[in-house]
Amino acid sequence: MTLALGCIADDYTGASDLANTLTRAGLRTVQTIGVPADDLALPEVDAVVVSLKSRSIEPGLAVSRSRAAEKWLRGRSASHVLFKICSTFDSTDAGNIGPVMDALRADCGEAVVLVTPAFPETGRTVYQGNLFVGAVPLNESPLKDHPLNPMHDSNLVRVLTRQSRTQVGLVDLATVTRGADAVRARLAELAGKGIGAAVIDAVFDRDLETISLVAAEHRLSVGASGIGLGLARALVSTGKVKPASASSDAGAVVGGPAACLAGSCSQATLQQIANAERAMPVLHLDPEQIVAGTSETERALAWARPRLADGPVLIASSATPEAVAAVQARHGRDAAGHAIEQAMADIAEGLAGAGVRRLVVAGGETSGAVVDRLKIPGFLVGVEIAPGVPVLRAVGAEKGGMLLALKSGNFGGPAFFTDALRLMR
Numbered sequence: 001m002t003l004a005l006g007c008i009a010d011d012y013t014g015a016s017d018l019a020n021t022l023t024r025a026g027l028r029t030v031q032t033i034g035v036p037a038d039d040l041a042l043p044e045v046d047a048v049v050v051s052l053k054s055r056s057i058e059p060g061l062a063v064s065r066s067r068a069a070e071k072w073l074r075g076r077s078a079s080h081v082l083f084k085i086c087s088t089f090d091s092t093d094a095g096n097i098g099p100v101m102d103a104l105r106a107d108c109g110e111a112v113v114l115v116t117p118a119f120p121e122t123g124r125t126v127y128q129g130n131l132f133v134g135a136v137p138l139n140e141s142p143l144k145d146h147p148l149n150p151m152h153d154s155n156l157v158r159v160l161t162r163q164s165r166t167q168v169g170l171v172d173l174a175t176v177t178r179g180a181d182a183v184r185a186r187l188a189e190l191a192g193k194g195i196g197a198a199v200i201d202a203v204f205d206r207d208l209e210t211i212s213l214v215a216a217e218h219r220l221s222v223g224a225s226g227i228g229l230g231l232a233r234a235l236v237s238t239g240k241v242k243p244a245s246a247s248s249d250a251g252a253v254v255g256g257p258a259a260c261l262a263g264s265c266s267q268a269t270l271q272q273i274a275n276a277e278r279a280m281p282v283l284h285l286d287p288e289q290i291v292a293g294t295s296e297t298e299r300a301l302a303w304a305r306p307r308l309a310d311g312p313v314l315i316a317s318s319a320t321p322e323a324v325a326a327v328q329a330r331h332g333r334d335a336a337g338h339a340i341e342q343a344m345a346d347i348a349e350g351l352a353g354a355g356v357r358r359l360v361v362a363g364g365e366t367s368g369a370v371v372d373r374l375k376i377p378g379f380l381v382g383v384e385i386a387p388g389v390p391v392l393r394a395v396g397a398e399k400g401g402m403l404l405a406l407k408s409g410n411f412g413g414p415a416f417f418t419d420a421l422r423l424m425r
């Protein structure tokens with residue numbers, strides 16, 4: 001396999017967002033869960049997105065897993081590797097964006113790494129190094145209340161400086177607007193000063209196209225699906241990849257029972273759950289019971305099993321920022337998050353055992369726990385449900401053919417769950 005583009009994603013929903021973007025731009029793309037095992041049969045593709053669950057783990061572990069993924073991708077001739085992070089730069093001052101970037105930069109000998117989480121299609125833009133979510137700076141957006149990585153600073157030069165060993169510079173919008181040569185000159189200037197990473201402004205897709213023409217000449221970039229789109233377009237426009245048409249359907253019909261699981265506590269997901277109440281039975285889990293280790297999982301499965309024959313069900317742990325803060329105050333942020341993720345994985349396993357073959361999951365960490373438990377090694381990308389969320393068809397012997405949708409917390413319209421199930425036939 002010879003790859004035109006290698007990608008390492010720090011969570012599974014982000015990986016499917018990127019795989020969707022690359023597929024839509026004409027790259028044959030597969031999403032793998034972790035570094036693929038030698039015996040996993042992969043189709044001939046232009047891009048592989050290796051999904052890691054490395055956004056909120058201990059930085060040393062995030063670094064070692066990312067390096068292993070990079071080694072695998074470079075071993076398949078990927079001259080450029082995109083480290084896919086969240087378009088809202090989800091991370092803490094300890095990492096993991098900076099430490100992973102530093103390690104991958106050292107491995108590939110890059111002088112200065114281009115960094116931009118801009119993804120205009122979903123309202124993420126960067127100006128003067130400040131990340132905006134829609135009309136508001138990151139620190140005023142709902143991300144200030146994220147259960148695992150609350151974001152309190154919109155200035156990415158500052159945020160990345162706190163995480164990285166290298167100095168961080170800025171390529172501003174005025175430079176990007178002057179074109180690729182101006183960006184090259186600015187990067188050379190930064191590299192000359194020993195600055196190893198540059199946050200780059202981008203407001204429109206055309207800015208990302210300019211940035212990506214330059215990024216494609218480098219070995220490494222860090223960003224979200226916006227730069228992924230730019231890189232894909234650069235590969236197609238320079239003739240390095242012959243564009244493939246995106247598949248127009250999700251493949252063979254799977255049928256059978258369907259279910260939705262929500263562990264995301266984002267405003268978007270809370271609204272989508274409220275909307276789903278009108279379309280399907282919804283069970284709200286009790287986080288206190290989960291953390292206390294009682295039989296909340298069995299209660300959920302006993303509730304779901306008799307209902308599955310009548311149509312889809314939704315099981316949610318999602319709660320308001322105030323309720324999340326109360327649970328975290330009592331049990332600790334990581335302990336609560338981990339216990340709830342594992343409960344979701346238990347429930348997913350039980351649902352699959354009850355015959356569910358179509359599963360929608362909301363939340364990156366939640367999706368990671370579920371997909372790991374189901375032991376799915378990778379996905380082919382089907383139709384797009386909403387920007388950044390495709391229908392995924394599992395590959396591999398055990399769960400092959402099963403359909404999933406892994407929704408990033410903030411993505412999708414109010415009717416996301418019913419939209420997804422309509423396309424997952």
Ligand SMILES: Nc1ncnc2c1ncn2[C@@H]1O[C@H](COP(=O)(O)OP(=O)(O)OP(=O)(O)O)[C@@H](O)[C@H]1O
Pocket residue numbers: 011013014146147148263264265266287317318319323324327328336337338339340341362363364365366367407408409410
């Ligand atoms: N009621 C709750 N109280 C406390 N923590 C919760 C509750 N429900 C879910 N969680 C935890 O909150 C975290 C949500 O993270 P997750 O990545 O799944 O969603 P997200 O951050 O909205 O999605 P994304 O990363 O795709 O943007 C998980 O660790 C989950 O277990």
Ligand SMILES: O=C(O)[C@@H](O)C(=O)CO
Pocket residue numbers: 011013014015017018085086087088119224225364388408409
């Ligand atoms: O970039 C995004 O916003 C998403 O793909 C994501 O990573 C959310 O977890």
